[in-house]
């Protein structure tokens with residue numbers, strides 16, 4: 001049997017590792033809980049721990065998730081769900097290389113309509129989306145045949161869906177798409193379908209929002225919840241030495257500068273950076289029951305463990321155990 | 334553990350009790366005077382002792398509410414977050430007012446898991462969801478085919494899988510019309526490609542709910558919300574129920590005439606008369622109060638249209654299978670003619686509907702106002718002088734379009750107790766809540782009378798949940814978690830194999846992807862759900 005925890009490269013018991021992490025985080029002036037590639041229970045537990053510590057919370061994939069959110073909360077958006085898109089769209093435009101294809105068969109809710117699916121990828125995306133919007137606005141513009149075909153299809157469609165991934169395109173391009181969708185709704189129906197960022201980022205953002213009112217890049221240093229996409233950027237904080245104690249949840253842990261404490265809770269085989277303390281966890285949804293955001297249904301879904309095992313604990317249980325040892329109550333609500 | 338709440342005025346409309354006396358609690362239940370000394374004595378002399386209040390319609394959880402939180406980070410000051418506070422504050426602020434059960438009324442069955450999980454994180458209170466049907470393709474298929482009993486089976490299966498306490502329908506057919514590019518939709522408009530009217534969908538769902546014996550009647554968000562002249566729709570909807578039980582949600586938003594120089598007037602008096610004459614109808618008001626809020630609604634057609642009024646100027650509209658929804662921030666202003674008429678129309682409904690057992694206390698939180706406005710509203714209903722002072726500060730031309738200035742009725746404690754305790758318990762089928770007879774769940778609110786009634790309601794002197802003192806004057810005494818209330822009517826399992834095939838065909842996902850198993854939301858110390866019996 002392999003070990004479950006390591007302290008400074010040596011095997012340790014889980015209990016000893018939990019106690020050591022709690023001690024170090026309580027001693028940190030500006031603790032950071034990051035990575036956050038975890039299930040809903042893990043996100044809730046991470047929130048409660050951060051609140052107790054006065055810590056900052058950030059997600060490994062927050063740049064993409066926050067790029068979508070920024071467009072919504074700057075001026076608003078009209079979106080649909082993956083299931084509705086599958087059932088209803090007669091025209092689908094996949095922007096960038098990431099959004100998955102949809103069946104090309106007629107939409108079940110409108111079976112008499114054919115479904116046309118286009119992919120818009122390549123260079124100069126901003127420029128091309130600008131041309132597309134101008135064409136849809138009725139301006140006579142010389143553009144390549146692909147773009148002209150897409151413009152005509154969007155205008156003719158009864159229910160178009162434009163899919164994008166914030167990992168592929170710039171925030172300005174997302175904004176452009178949302179305005180284009182808005183324009184089309186003057187005469188027909190068209191909705192956006194953002195592709196959720198990996199690492200259960202959508203689910204974690206939801207859980208943090210119902211716990212605190214805010215998504216990630218959330219801080220409790222002043223005792224109450226604050227949200228600041230720049231100030232509470234984990235990568236920036238680590239690079240600028242604005243944190244002295246990092247608890248990383250999930251794969252792809254960074255290597256932190258000398259003198260900075262790093263502990264990692266992650267499934268076996270994960271990249272744990274230069275962590276001083278590591279605890280192996282169960283993988284939520286695979287070997288522990290979990291609630292995760294499911295991109296197929298565009299909602300949270302309960303996933304029973306496919307390979308249940310009881311040696312490793314899920315991240316939530318470890319986070320709760322750490323929190324129970326951190327009695328330094330900084331904030332109440 | 335035996336607790337005595339001594340010397341308070343106990344008002345319990347269900348049993349007719351209104352007297353100074355003692356109330357005894359043993360563990361989680363109210364008991365008759367046991368003839369032995371209490372372990373804990375809570376002095377309530379000079380105070381009012383009521384059952385814990387029950388809110389039948391407040392948007393407190395689910396994907397739409399959470400989107401509202403994400404949409405408005407700049408308004409998250411203090412605790413109210415522009416009307417969409419985090420769960421912790423929802424529980425604490427409701428409990429402080431003496432509320433011990435709150436119903437989230439608009440959950441798409443496809444997003445029930447998130448709603449139930451959010452509710453599980455709300456401390457202090459019990460909670461429940463209503464599951465939304467009526468714009469989903471499967472419901473329309475069954476209605477069009479005349480499959481009455483299959484529709485009831487489907488509704489029952491949906492209640493079971495989502496953990497719902499009842500069925501709601503929202504602008505039935507309107508969301509389907511919206512995705513087919515409709516810009517408006519009324520009671521007898523035909524749902525494109527279905528040949529069904531909103532009326533027909535409503536009637537079919539009323540029938541399904543009745544057939545299942547679900548205590549709560551169909552909860553209807555009618556067509557044409559917020560539009561001038563929509564009182565005609567509301568009156569036609571009451572008539573369309575044909576004497577069968579129906580709950581009309583946030584009626585204030587349907588009480589508008591199109592009279593006067595600005596073609597907008599209160600028609601609440603006419604509507605109240607129709608409600609008075611229709612004993613099968615219950616309503617909640619959806620009172621408007623002034624200030625910043627955010628509108629959260631699964632009426633996607635209406636919210637799409639409301640984007641132009643957004644303040645601040647942004648919105649999140651989701652068109653979805655089933656209902657979708659829309660989040661549009663909004664500020665109700667005292668100086669705004671329309672908002673002032675809306676405020677008055679709500680109060681007219683409260684004061685002109687005679688039977689407190691059929692009119693329920695809501696602001697449609699947060700659509701008319703955040704629930705934290707309740708204390709001011711209670712005070713307005715109990716005090717006509719206070720109303721007169723408010724009216725004096727509002728546009729005269731707006732008040733001229735309402736009957737409010739002429740109304741002198743004042744609610745008394747008994748009426749408050751009925752409309753916020755006894756009646757909601759009866760409407761939802763919660764037999765051991767909303768009253769103080771032996772055997773009742775010991776959910777109790779104790780208020781200290783004072784000149785400032787709003788202050789009295791904002792922070793109850795003592796609040797007991799499940800027999801434990803949890804808050805005193807708004808301060809937490811003991812952390813506590815309630816349960817989720819649901820019904821689980823039986824049904825013919827044949828509907829499941831049909832649904833499985835349908836989900837696989839249309840959506841390419843398994844039906845069970847949307848279920849809310851107990852394990853997903855259970856806390857370590859207690860079961861997640863409490864089942865409310867259906868009528869046999």
Ligand SMILES: [Zn+2]
Nearest residue numbers: 390438583697
């Ligand atoms: Zn509502």
